[in-house]
Amino acid sequence: MSGFISIEGIARRYGTGPAIFQDLWLSMSQGDFVCVIGHSGCGKTTVLNILAGLDAPSEGAVIVDGKEISGPSLDRAVIFQGHSLLPWRTVLGNVAYAVSSRHRTWSTAQVNAHAQKFIDRVGLTGSEHKRPAELSGGMKQRVGIARALSIEPKIMLMDEPFSALDALTRGTLQDEVRRICTGTGQTVFMITHDVDEAIYLADKIVLMTNGPGAVLAEIVDNPLPRDRARTDIHKHPLYYGVRNHIVDFLVTRSRAFNTTGHDPRNVPVVRPTHALT
Amino acid sequence: MTASLPWRAALVTVLIFAAFVLAWHIATRGTGAVQQMSPEYAKLMGSTATQGKSAMPGPLDVGAKLWEHVRNPFYDNGPNDKGIGIQIAYSVGRVMIGYGLAVLVAVPIGFLIGMSPLMNKALDPYIQILKPISPLAWMPLALYTIKDSSLSAIFVIFVCSLWPTMINTSFGVAQVRKEWLNVARTLEVGTFRRAFTIILPAAAPTIMTGVRVSGGIAWLVIVAAEMLVGGTGIGYFVWNEWNNLSITNVIVAIVAIGAVGMVLDLILARLTKLVTFPE
Ligand SMILES: Nc1ncnc2c1ncn2[C@@H]1O[C@H](COP(=O)(O)OP(=O)(O)O)[C@@H](O)[C@H]1O
Numbered sequence: 001m002s003g004f005i006s007i008e009g010i011a012r013r014y015g016t017g018p019a020i021f022q023d024l025w026l027s028m029s030q031g032d033f034v035c036v037i038g039h040s041g042c043g044k045t046t047v048l049n050i051l052a053g054l055d056a057p058s059e060g061a062v063i064v065d066g067k068e069i070s071g072p073s074l075d076r077a078v079i080f081q082g083h084s085l086l087p088w089r090t091v092l093g094n095v096a097y098a099v100s101s102r103h104r105t106w107s108t109a110q111v112n113a114h115a116q117k118f119i120d121r122v123g124l125t126g127s128e129h130k131r132p133a134e135l136s137g138g139m140k141q142r143v144g145i146a147r148a149l150s151i152e153p154k155i156m157l158m159d160e161p162f163s164a165l166d167a168l169t170r171g172t173l174q175d176e177v178r179r180i181c182t183g184t185g186q187t188v189f190m191i192t193h194d195v196d197e198a199i200y201l202a203d204k205i206v207l208m209t210n211g212p213g214a215v216l217a218e219i220v221d222n223p224l225p226r227d228r229a230r231t232d233i234h235k236h237p238l239y240y241g242v243r244n245h246i247v248d249f250l251v252t253r254s255r256a257f258n259t260t261g262h263d264p265r266n267v268p269v270v271r272p273t274h275a276l277t
Numbered sequence: 278m279t280a281s282l283p284w285r286a287a288l289v290t291v292l293i294f295a296a297f298v299l300a301w302h303i304a305t306r307g308t309g310a311v312q313q314m315s316p317e318y319a320k321l322m323g324s325t326a327t328q329g330k331s332a333m334p335g336p337l338d339v340g341a342k343l344w345e346h347v348r349n350p351f352y353d354n355g356p357n358d359k360g361i362g363i364q365i366a367y368s369v370g371r372v373m374i375g376y377g378l379a380v381l382v383a384v385p386i387g388f389l390i391g392m393s394p395l396m397n398k399a400l401d402p403y404i405q406i407l408k409p410i411s412p413l414a415w416m417p418l419a420l421y422t423i424k425d426s427s428l429s430a431i432f433v434i435f436v437c438s439l440w441p442t443m444i445n446t447s448f449g450v451a452q453v454r455k456e457w458l459n460v461a462r463t464l465e466v467g468t469f470r471r472a473f474t475i476i477l478p479a480a481a482p483t484i485m486t487g488v489r490v491s492g493g494i495a496w497l498v499i500v501a502a503e504m505l506v507g508g509t510g511i512g513y514f515v516w517n518e519w520n521n522l523s524i525t526n527v528i529v530a531i532v533a534i535g536a537v538g539m540v541l542d543l544i545l546a547r548l549t550k551l552v553t554f555p556e
Pocket residue numbers: 014020038039040041042043044045046047211
């Protein structure tokens with residue numbers, strides 16, 4: 001395996017307990033939008049933290065761009081499950097903090113101009129000088145997205161970025177993330193538990209079984225056209241086939257996954273192509 | 278009642294004050310029973326026995342004395358007769374030096390303790406033992422080693438106001454939310470920059486709470502310390518007036534000590550508010 005990101009046989013255990021997940025192999029190409037779906041507690045956040053360099057695997061390694069990762073990097077931006085903005089800084093201050101970390105020699109004016117560009121891009125123009133406490137949940141998450149985008153990372157890692165939002169806000173933010181990420185060919189690794197979100201956003205949907213000892217069961221290759229729109233995606237003839245396949249996995253197969261004959265190095269790729277009648 | 282809460286509270290405050298002053302006035306008005314006695318004996322007994330007047334000054338006496346001090350706070354007629362403003366200035370000066378040094382020392386040390394779980398555990402017994410020691414207990418040791426009374430008072434203030442700031446700083450630093458530290462880590466922020474841009478602002482409200490408690494302690498300690506070392510300061514003033522049997526001046530000094538303490542605390546509360554962030 002030699003993708004842009006290559007997860008090579010990682011496992012994570014706490015103390016002497018059983019592994020949360022084990023023998024995880026996954027390869028991603030540049031520009032891939034990958035979503036991971038699995039039940040709560042199966043270890044999705046742990047995998048993402050390992051990719052971010054915030055956590056280390058107990059076994060195995062992760063190779064990014066030909067190098068084994070050994071810690072966090074500005075090349076891999078994280079959008080955290082909680083928005084984790086710095087509450088003592090304004091919107092502009094939060095984004096500028098990231099920009100000045102990336103470009104240490106820039107002047108304040110350069111930093112602010114760059115930050116402003118990304119604040120505009122996520123639709124927060126006019127709220128630059130507000131503190132996080134004055135923002136709605138959706139606006140906070142937008143700041144998190146602007147902060148991650150502003151350092152122009154090679155990879156974006158998103159941990160259930162929209163799960164705390166109301167349906168309407170979630171929809172608009174999904175549109176924006178898709179527009180920005182597909183427009184710039186951004187490589188994205190995203191965790192979600194929302195099947196529709198995964199189908200709308202991802203090219204590949206990775207299905208993870210329940211822990212302990214979770215494994216990657218299969219990779220669903222999204223058969224929907226790349227120019228899909230969120231509002232009429234459910235009218236596509238293949239939509240319910242994909243959806244049912246994933247829901248079926250979550251409801252039954254994630255719990256009692258049969259590992260006989262399952263090769264963790266070559267996780268089966270499934271492309272649901274049969275339309276439902 | 279439709280008036281707003283602050284107005285009603287202010288009204289109650291004023292009413293309580295009025296009731297207190299009235300009760301005080303009645304209690305110290307005098308007994309009226311004047312006995313016949315020889316002039317020598319009357320002189321020994323003082324005005325309580327001779328004129329039926331209470332030894333405790335009434336609110337009018339204190340008010341008049343207070344007004345006298347307020348009108349001329351900075352006169353200086355030699356070592357035992359200085360204006361109350363001068364005495365307060367001496368005390369505030371000592372507090373500023375001792376307490377200022379304590380904050381300058383306690384915040385960096387508390388920071389290191391908070392950053393290191395090892396130091397946190399290793400230094401905890403020392404802090405727990407040193408913290409409850411009364412300022413008066415330090416005084417003989419300070420006088421013996423430092424030999425200068427004014428410096429000893431400053432040292433005692435320093436020692437006593439060290440702990441709340443140090444403990445709060447280490448606590449605030451150790452409690453910084455992991456997600457904020459992770460933000461710094463993913464942005465590859467170095468140790469030094471992280472200390473000043475993440476840990477310090479995140480811990481600042483807790484640190485300032487400690488600084489405020491230390492300030493209160495410093496002001497408590499200075500009065501006791503100056504009573505012991507003498508010379509100048511509001512604590513010495515109280516002691517001196519007690520020796521002069523001028524209870525009126527003692528009460529004026531008590532009011533002044535309270536007022537200055539309140540102003541110090543108000544300033545520190547303002548500073549705390551400046552660094553506090555809403556979540
Ligand atoms: N510090 C820890 N010590 C022990 N177990 C932990 C620790 N952190 C997480 N876990 C366990 O790891 C598992 C995976 O957690 P997580 O990656 O957050 O799951 P997910 O994001 O899929 O909901 C959970 O079952 C959790 O109990």
